[in-house]
Amino acid sequence: MTSTPSLSGDLGADVAALVASRTLDVPDFPKPGILFKDLMPLFSDGMVFKETIDAIAAHHGPDSFDVVVGVEARGFVIAAALAYATGVGVVPIRKAGKLPRKTHSESYALEYGEATLEVQEDAFVAGQRVLVVDDVLATGGTARATLDLVEKAGGTVAGFTVLLELAFLEGRRRLAGRTVDALLTV
Numbered sequence: 001m002t003s004t005p006s007l008s009g010d011l012g013a014d015v016a017a018l019v020a021s022r023t024l025d026v027p028d029f030p031k032p033g034i035l036f037k038d039l040m041p042l043f044s045d046g047m048v049f050k051e052t053i054d055a056i057a058a059h060h061g062p063d064s065f066d067v068v069v070g071v072e073a074r075g076f077v078i079a080a081a082l083a084y085a086t087g088v089g090v091v092p093i094r095k096a097g098k099l100p101r102k103t104h105s106e107s108y109a110l111e112y113g114e115a116t117l118e119v120q121e122d123a124f125v126a127g128q129r130v131l132v133v134d135d136v137l138a139t140g141g142t143a144r145a146t147l148d149l150v151e152k153a154g155g156t157v158a159g160f161t162v163l164l165e166l167a168f169l170e171g172r173r174r175l176a177g178r179t180v181d182a183l184l185t186v
Contacts, residue, residue: 056082
């Protein structure tokens with residue numbers, strides 16, 4: 001008899017199984033040798049998406065954050081739903097050049113170059129508690145830049161939650177000293 005490997009995540013095995021049930025593996029995307037984890041089936045299944053958002057809200061608890069930040073682009077979907085579910089506002093972290101008015105920016109290294117993220121300078125009230133959400137934690141570059149941007153703009157990071165963590169890329173190491181909650185870790 002063979003056993004199914006247990007699923008793990010920071011919010012428990014049930015939540016990890018829920019996310020895994022709607023995550024598809026797409027081989028050789030965006031290039032040969034890469035196994036892409038497609039979360040769109042999770043987003044498109046209304047009940048599973050609701051359960052996922054409710055699990056994040058319950059994990060952090062009422063009144064533990066004042067605003068939700070979503071990272072471009074799939075993080076926007078999670079952030080908007082979570083903000084709506086908890087009655088708080090939502091702030092986008094965007095790629096450079098996409099936001100009007102004055103911004104703070106943070107550049108970070110990618111395996112093939114460099115990228116820059118931005119947030120509007122007045123996005124947060126000083127000390128505002130910010131929950132940052134995104135779809136995937138991979139190498140940690142985007143996450144680190146985002147958390148630094150929140151603080152640069154006057155927010156206080158109240159937490160960082162992702163739907164999926166690719167543990168073999170060791171993104172948590174780049175976030176040493178930060179609390180990371182992944183619903184599913186693979």
